[in-house]
Amino acid sequence: MKTLIVYAHPEPRSLNGSLKDLAVATLETAGHEVRVSDLYAMGWKATVDAADYGPDASSPLQVARDSGRAFDAGTLSADVRGEHDKLLWADTVIFQFPLWWYTMPAILKGWVDRVFTYNFAYGVGEHNDMKYGERFGEGTLAGRRALLSVTVGGPESHYTARGINGPIDDLLFPIQHGILYYPGIEVLPPFVLYRTDRMTAEDFPDVAKAWEQRLLTLDSTEPIAFRRQNFGDYEIPSLQLKDGLEPVGRTGFGLHVRG
Numbered sequence: 001m002k003t004l005i006v007y008a009h010p011e012p013r014s015l016n017g018s019l020k021d022l023a024v025a026t027l028e029t030a031g032h033e034v035r036v037s038d039l040y041a042m043g044w045k046a047t048v049d050a051a052d053y054g055p056d057a058s059s060p061l062q063v064a065r066d067s068g069r070a071f072d073a074g075t076l077s078a079d080v081r082g083e084h085d086k087l088l089w090a091d092t093v094i095f096q097f098p099l100w101w102y103t104m105p106a107i108l109k110g111w112v113d114r115v116f117t118y119n120f121a122y123g124v125g126e127h128n129d130m131k132y133g134e135r136f137g138e139g140t141l142a143g144r145r146a147l148l149s150v151t152v153g154g155p156e157s158h159y160t161a162r163g164i165n166g167p168i169d170d171l172l173f174p175i176q177h178g179i180l181y182y183p184g185i186e187v188l189p190p191f192v193l194y195r196t197d198r199m200t201a202e203d204f205p206d207v208a209k210a211w212e213q214r215l216l217t218l219d220s221t222e223p224i225a226f227r228r229q230n231f232g233d234y235e236i237p238s239l240q241l242k243d244g245l246e247p248v249g250r251t252g253f254g255l256h257v258r259g
């Protein structure tokens with residue numbers, strides 16, 4: 001396996017830092033190749049601007065168009081090209097981050113905004129009135145697998161169907177489906193640790209064991225069965241799920257998962 005770990009925490013001695021270090025050690029010991037994008041340590045620039053798109057950026061700036069043109073011309077800024085190279089090198093991508101305000105830290109969202117450019121992550125394939133390109137199961141990053149490793153402050157019960165925060169699968173849907181599955185990456189069920197602010201050093205060995213177990217079984221883990229866009233589950237051109245395909249009682253984001 002060739003694994004890229006995209007890691008977002010400002011403190012190397014944090015729980016997230018420990019989980020990242022453990023992932024590197026576990027995978028390397030098992031004979032896999034690992035590269036890490038440590039976003040805070042890299043001083044990752046989280047905001048999109050004209051400097052990302054080389055000398056030909058338009059004025060006024062048109063983010064989608066300019067990013068696609070710079071991608072095609074090879075004039076994207078060097079940090080973004082570096083992340084493209086890592087993504088194309090990897091067959092597995094692990095995202096290690098704490099849940100902040102129900103989602104990923106801003107620096108990681110900024111990585112997505114800048115790295116997932118037009119013609120690379122979106123705008124891929126034929127687009128017309130009847131076809132919305134190659135996405136959701138197809139795209140530039142098809143053939144790769146991703147895993148979110150997320151630490152959460154609240155207890156698990158707060159993130160269940162009746163829990164006050166909503167189900168964790170719903171919170172992670174925009175990342176797992178909207179960002180990762182969109183350009184074709186298969187997404188493995190997430191590794192989520194709850195109540196982490198109450199964790200102590202004594203709790204860590206059990207957590208480490210569970211994490212190692214997930215890491216060493218990545219190859220044999222089935223991805224979430226998100227429905228593919230272009231393979232008959234959706235009406236054309238509305239892209240609404242066809243009548244009768246919804247499992248009994250399933251609503252909301254869960255409609256887009258088979259079975």
Ligand code: FAD
Binds near residue numbers: 016018103202
């Ligand atoms: P740390 O603070 O580094 O560690 C957590 C605990 O683990 C500490 O007590 C530490 O001593 C212990 N620990 C045990 N073993 C180790 C080890 N080997 N290495 C390191 N630490 C160890 N929570 C929610 O549920 N929902 C939210 O929407 C949410 N939003 C947030 C927004 C912000 C801006 C912030 C700052 C926090 C938010 N939280 C939220 C809480 C957040 O998710 C947790 O604080 C975070 O996941 C904990 O991860 P950490 O790496 O920062 O932990």
